[in-house]
Amino acid sequence: xxxxxxxxxxxxxxxxxxxxxxxxxxxxxxxxxxxxxxxxxxxxxxxxxxxxxxxxxxxxxxxxxxxxxxxxxxxxxxxxxxxxxxxxxxxxxxxxxxxxxxxxxxxxxxxxxxxxxxxxxxxxxxxxxxxxxxxxxxxxxxxxxxxxxxxxxxxxxxxxxxxxxxxxxxxxxxxxxxxxxxxxxxxxxxxxxxxxxxxxxxxxxxxxxxxxxxxxxxxxxxxxxxxxxxxxxxxxxxxxxxxxxxxxxxxxxxxxxxxx
Amino acid sequence: xxxxxxxxxxxxxxxxxxxxxxxxxxxxxxxxxxxxxxxxxxxxxxxxxxxxxxxxxxxxxxxxxxxxxxxxxxxxxxxxxxxxxxxxxxxxxxxxxxxxxxxxxxxxxxxxxxxxxxxxxxxxxxxxxxxxxxxxxxxxxxxxxxxxxxxxxxxxxxxxxxxxxxxxxxxxxxxxxxxxxxxxxxxxxxxxxxxxxxxxxxxxxxxxxxxxxxxxxxxxxxxxxxxxxxxxxxxxxxxxxxxxxxxxxxxxxxxxxxxxxxxxxxxxxxx
Amino acid sequence: xxxxxxxxxxxxxxxxxxxxxxxxxxxxxxxxxxxxxxxxxxxxxxxxxxxxxxxxxxxxxxxxxxxxxxxxxxxxxxxxxxxxxxxxxxxxxxxxxxxxxxxxxxxxxxxxxxxxxxxxxxxxxxxxxxxxxxxxxxxxxxxxxxxxxxxxxxxxxxxxxxxxxxxxxxxxxxxxxxxxxxxxxxxxxxxxxxxxxxxxxxxxxxxxxxxxxxxxxxxxxxxxxxxxxxxxxxxxxxxxxxxxxxxxxxxxxxxxxxxxxxxxxxxx
Numbered sequence: 001x002x003x004x005x006x007x008x009x010x011x012x013x014x015x016x017x018x019x020x021x022x023x024x025x026x027x028x029x030x031x032x033x034x035x036x037x038x039x040x041x042x043x044x045x046x047x048x049x050x051x052x053x054x055x056x057x058x059x060x061x062x063x064x065x066x067x068x069x070x071x072x073x074x075x076x077x078x079x080x081x082x083x084x085x086x087x088x089x090x091x092x093x094x095x096x097x098x099x100x101x102x103x104x105x106x107x108x109x110x111x112x113x114x115x116x117x118x119x120x121x122x123x124x125x126x127x128x129x130x131x132x133x134x135x136x137x138x139x140x141x142x143x144x145x146x147x148x149x150x151x152x153x154x155x156x157x158x159x160x161x162x163x164x165x166x167x168x169x170x171x172x173x174x175x176x177x178x179x180x181x182x183x184x185x186x187x188x189x190x191x192x193x194x195x196x197x198x199x200x201x202x203x204x205x206x207x208x209x210x211x212x213x214x215x216x217x218x219x220x221x222x223x224x225x226x227x228x229x230x231x232x233x234x235x236x237x238x239x240x241x242x243x244x245x246x247x248x249x250x251x252x253x254x255x256x257x258x259x260x
Numbered sequence: 261x262x263x264x265x266x267x268x269x270x271x272x273x274x275x276x277x278x279x280x281x282x283x284x285x286x287x288x289x290x291x292x293x294x295x296x297x298x299x300x301x302x303x304x305x306x307x308x309x310x311x312x313x314x315x316x317x318x319x320x321x322x323x324x325x326x327x328x329x330x331x332x333x334x335x336x337x338x339x340x341x342x343x344x345x346x347x348x349x350x351x352x353x354x355x356x357x358x359x360x361x362x363x364x365x366x367x368x369x370x371x372x373x374x375x376x377x378x379x380x381x382x383x384x385x386x387x388x389x390x391x392x393x394x395x396x397x398x399x400x401x402x403x404x405x406x407x408x409x410x411x412x413x414x415x416x417x418x419x420x421x422x423x424x425x426x427x428x429x430x431x432x433x434x435x436x437x438x439x440x441x442x443x444x445x446x447x448x449x450x451x452x453x454x455x456x457x458x459x460x461x462x463x464x465x466x467x468x469x470x471x472x473x474x475x476x477x478x479x480x481x482x483x484x485x486x487x488x489x490x491x492x493x494x495x496x497x498x499x500x501x502x503x504x505x506x507x508x509x510x511x512x513x514x515x516x517x518x519x520x521x522x523x524x525x526x527x528x529x530x531x
Numbered sequence: 532x533x534x535x536x537x538x539x540x541x542x543x544x545x546x547x548x549x550x551x552x553x554x555x556x557x558x559x560x561x562x563x564x565x566x567x568x569x570x571x572x573x574x575x576x577x578x579x580x581x582x583x584x585x586x587x588x589x590x591x592x593x594x595x596x597x598x599x600x601x602x603x604x605x606x607x608x609x610x611x612x613x614x615x616x617x618x619x620x621x622x623x624x625x626x627x628x629x630x631x632x633x634x635x636x637x638x639x640x641x642x643x644x645x646x647x648x649x650x651x652x653x654x655x656x657x658x659x660x661x662x663x664x665x666x667x668x669x670x671x672x673x674x675x676x677x678x679x680x681x682x683x684x685x686x687x688x689x690x691x692x693x694x695x696x697x698x699x700x701x702x703x704x705x706x707x708x709x710x711x712x713x714x715x716x717x718x719x720x721x722x723x724x725x726x727x728x729x730x731x732x733x734x735x736x737x738x739x740x741x742x743x744x745x746x747x748x749x750x751x752x753x754x755x756x757x758x759x760x761x762x763x764x765x766x767x768x769x770x771x772x773x774x775x776x777x778x779x780x781x782x783x784x785x786x787x788x789x790x791x792x793x794x795x796x797x798x799x
Contacts, residue, residue, distance in 0.1 A: 049442055075444040083442040089435035094457045097542075102453045106444045113449060120539075127535045139538050155439070162443055297619055300612035304672035304753065311677075317667045345566035352560055388782045392746040393775070396763055397583060401576045406566040480656040484749065484760075487566070490656070497662045505659070513654045 001026055002048060002166070002198070007057035009043055009222075017043040019222045021057070025215075027165065028196045030189070032203050032213035032230070035241055040222040041202040045168045048200065049081045050074050062165070079106060082159030082197075086171035088151045092144040096135070096154050099143060100126040103161035129157040133187050149180030156187055167191070169201040173208070181205070185212050206238065325506030332504040336492065336511055343488035344515070346409045346481070347474035353410075354417025355467040361418060362425035368434060369451050380426075386419035391477050395486040406487030413474050413481075417467075424466045428459045461530040468523045475519055479512055586768020587775065594773045601758070603777040610754040611781070613672050613747070614740040617679025621740075622733050625684045629691035636695065653685025657743055661750040672753030679740050679747070687736055694728040731796045738789045741782050 002025040009018040017040045025031055033041045046052040047059060050066055059066045061077070069077055090099050104122045105113060112118065118126075130136045133153040143151060152172060159167055169188070173181035189212055192199045203209045209216060210230045218226035218241035226237050266283040273279065300306070363369055365379035395412035402408045432455050440450035482490020489508060496505040594603055630636055632645040661678040668674045702720050711719070748756020755774060762770035 051438070051442060075446065078442060078444040081442075083439065085435060085439060087435050089439035091436045091454055091457050093461075098457075102440060102445075103443055105440075105449055105453055113452065116453075123539060123542075124535060127538050131535060136534060136538055140541070140543055158439075158443075293619075296615060300616040300619075300676075303609060303612040304616055304676050306616060306673055306676055310668060310673070314667045318663060321663050321666065342566050345563035348559055349563035349566065352556070352563075384783065385779060388742075388779045388786075389775070390742045390746045392749065393759065396760065400583065400763070401580045403576065405568070407568060410567050476654065476656070480658050483658050490658075493656070493659055494662075497659070509655055509659070512656075513651055516654050517650060 001060075001062060002200075003058075003060040005058040005060070007047065007059055008055050009040075009047060009052065010055045017222055018047070018054075021224055023217065023224065023227065025198060025200065027198055028192070029198050030192045030212065030214045031198075031200045031217060032209035032215070033201065033217045033219060034203060034206055034209055035219035036243065037204075039219045041219055042170055043222075044219065045170055045200060045202055048166070048168055049078050049083060075106060079162060080165050082162050082164035082167040084152070084155050084159060084167060084169040084172045086174045088148075088155045088175075090143050090151055090154055090158075093142070095140050095142055096130065096146070097123065097126055097139045099154055100129055100158045100161050103158055126157070126161050129161040130154075132160055132191075133157050147180070148176050149183060152176065152180075152184050153187060156184070156191070160191065164197060166198045166200065169199065169203075171202050171204060174204055181208065188212065321502055324502035325509070327503070328506035328510050329501075329503035330507065332507050333511070336489070336508055339482070339489040339492055340511060340515065342406050343478045343482075343490075344475065344519075346406050346488055347413055347471060347478040350410045350413025350478075351417050351467065351471040351474050354414040355421050355463075355470070357414070358418045358421035358425060358467075359463070362422045362429060363451060365422065365426040366429040368430055368432070368437075369447060369455065371447075383419050383422045383426075386415055387423060389415070391416045392480065392484060395481045396484045399485050404485040404487075409478060409481040409486035409488055412486060413478060416477070417470050417474065420470050421463070421466050425459065425463055428462050429455060432458050465527045465530045468527050472516075472520050472523050475516055582766070582768050583771075586770075587772040589769055590772035590776050591767075591769040592773065594770055603755070603774055606755040606758060606774075607777050607781050609672055610741070610744045610778075611785075613675040613679055613754050614737060614744040616676045617744065618683055618733055618737040618740050620676060620680030621683025621687055621736065622729070624680060625687035625691055628684065629688045629695060632688060632692045633695040635698070635700075649685050649688050652681065653689075657682040657747070658750050661747050661752040665751055670751035670753075674751070675744060675747045675753035678752055679743055682743060683736050683740060686739075687732060690732040691725075691729060694725055694732075698724055727796050731793045734789045734793050734796075738786055741785055745778055745782075 002023070004021045004023040007018060007021040008016070010016050021044065033044060035041050043052055047054050048061065048066070050069060054067055061081075064077065066077070091102075098116075101118050101122060104118065104125070108118075127136060127139060130139055133156050135150055135153050135157070138146060138150060138154075143154060146154065152175075167188075172188070173184055176184060185208060188199055188201070191197055201209075201213070203213075210233055213230050216226065216228065216230050216233055217224060218237065220241055220243060225240055226233070268280040268282045271279045271281060361379055361383065364375050365383060367376050370376055391412050394415050395409055398408035398411040402411060436454035436458075437450050440454045441447070445453065478488050478490075480490045480493075482488045482492065483494045485491070489512065493505060493508055496502070496508065594601075596602070596604070628645060628649060632642050632649060634642045636642075637645075657678055660681050661674060664674045664677045664681075668677065698721065702724070703716055706716050706720050744754045745759075746754075746756045748754045748758070749760050751757065755778060759771065759774050759778075762768075762774065
């Protein structure tokens with residue numbers, strides 16, 4: 001369970017990214033965070049695994065006060081939280097399986113960390129993770145030879161190998177074409193339902209968000225302006241979240257879809 | 261500034277349009293270069309008469325080198341191997357040490373500004389020092405012999421490989437690094453698994469290239485007593501035994517060429 | 532056997548390849564270790580090292596700043612002059628060789644022969660040229676200039692050749708069609724294309740020649756090398772310190788400016 005209590009985040013240059021956020025996300029939920037670029041979606045997600053520090057308030061993840069963690073404990077805490085990025089963030093010069101195996105690195109003895117020689121058991125676990133996202137056959141291919149959708153699934157497998165309780169996803173389908181985007185979203189949904197992993201996702205494509213997520217959180221200028229079931233989202237609510245720019249956003253999205 | 265001193269030339273086209281042409285900087289550059297050349301020539305006593313009068317001496321020496329003294333070949337092998345050993349050992353150790361130093365100098369890996377500044381300053385300081393000078397200093401500490409030469413080559417390798425490596429590291433895509441950190445790695449672990457695979461081919465290629473150059477450098481270190489084939493060259497020129505010097509140079513050319521070919525083969529494979 | 536085990540078994544095995552390379556490297560390392568011995572390091576060397584560090588950190592400021600023919604500033608100026616004039620000499624000598632080595636200008640055998648000559652010129656160590664040229668000019672800065680000039684030829688010519696082989700020949704065709712003479716074609720078609728590259732290469736080489744010129748004094752060919760080795764041989768580490776500090780600062784400054792100018796040349 002993730003609890004935001006009066007969380008505020010101000011950057012060192014004075015920009016207020018989040019103000020007075022109060023949220024409770026239960027284990028196993030599929031949450032989509034929507035809003036304009038720069039509204040604070042990314043910051044919200046990155047506070048959960050302490051990539052960003054919060055300025056005030058309390059952020060609890062399974063009763064652990066995230067702001068109070070230090071050094072080794074932050075890293076131990078992060079082991080339980082997977083993260084997926086817009087640009088996949090894989091090491092493209094090496095093979096798929098090597099990218100998945102890095103999930104096991106923090107627990108390894110020093111000589112294994114230095115040489116990069118992994119245990120057979122870990123290799124099997126990595127292959128299982130690849131199997132779950134359906135790209136087992138690509139295990140020994142170099143990442144730079146895969147398509148964008150396949151790369152995002154490698155990133156998903158890397159996260160699954162971590163065996164996380166929570167997956168944070170920062171615009172996971174923004175670099176993908178609509179068809180591939182749906183395949184990746186199906187993966188997210190399956191992982192969420194079958195393994196009871198919470199998914200908290202920033203997403204730009206409102207239609208897809210409404211289709212897949214159980215719950216939608218709308219952010220505008222660092223504040224939560226909507227929080228409810230996906231089925232409750234109406235045109236008026238979207239107008240509010242996107243600050244009257246909804247029509248423009250929608251037109252732009254449709255235009256993009258038309259080109260693909 | 262230049263444009264204020266020499267305002268652009270105005271030209272009137274027959275149609276009445278006015279075009280501004282910026283004054284060319286070439287005359288000024290040529291003038292400065294010419295003045296510098298003349299001053300330097302005076303400073304260094306450069307004189308064409310002496311040159312034309314005595315340059316035949318130079319070719320006389322070269323003439324005496326050909327044909328080389330094949331009989332001296334047997335005495336060359338051991339110092340030649342020493343030269344190769346010195347450059348090999350210095351390059352291997354230097355390339356290893358360059359890795360941590362380069363990491364410490366990379367602003368995207370290390371967060372402490374002081375560590376970065378010190379490492380960068382150290383690298384450029386080492387790079388400025390001519391190899392022969394560091395070899396000379398090393399002979400005072402390590403005594404005459406290949407040890408001093410090896411140390412000098414190692415220092416140069418650290419500075420050369422280190423600088424190119426940290427430039428590469430700083431230009432690397434940091435996405436994978438962020439992902440590694442988000443799954444609970446320390447910054448050093450994240451470097452090992454996210455950045456190192458990206459820079460490794462460049463690092464090895466730079467080290468090989470540096471080794472090629474080091475063989476050349478190692479050949480002269482003997483002149484200051486730092487071991488290798490340079491000692492023989494020095495003796496040969498001192499005794500005016502030019503055919504022997506010719507032999508050494510011939511062997512050196514063949515060796516350097518062979519090493520360059522092999523190393524180039526592997527460097528091409530890496531890219 | 533399920534599909535995962537199958538994939539695991541299908542993993543490409545490059546351990547043999549990597550292992551062989553590792554063993555070769557280790558063998559080379561051990562082999563080259565035979566060249567060095569540590570038995571010459573004793574109490575004395577530690578003391579000398581301490582003296583050196585002390586001298587480098589307490590330089591002879593008198594030597595650094597006074598204005599005479601023995602001062603560091605004067606010697607540095609002489610070193611710069613050697614490097615500069617040497618670069619000019621090398622740059623001039625390299626031009627004909629570069630055209631003779633360019634495979635798009637002269638026949639293949641001639642270009643191959645010129646390249647061989649360039650390799651030979653490049654491999655002979657600078658100090659050997661220095662020792663030979665002293666027989667021509669007598670000891671002093673003049674020998675240094677010629678040495679720097681000859682050692683620059685190899686690299687300069689090689690980089691010139693790259694520029695010449697990338698020449699855009701379509702310009703020459705169009706000039707022929709306008710009716711230009713050969714001289715006009717060279718003056719307005721070729722030189723403008725090559726000039727900035729040549730200049731940039733020369734500045735880069737000047738930067739390197741500073742280092743070359745600073746060691747030529749070791750064989751009596753002028754510059755700051757001679758007083759440096761003299762101070763070392765007589766264990767005057769404070770003088771060594773001031774000379775080295777002057778040299779390092781100068782080389783760093785020249786490097787900084789040459790990088791600036793070259794960046795400007797590339798941008799045009």
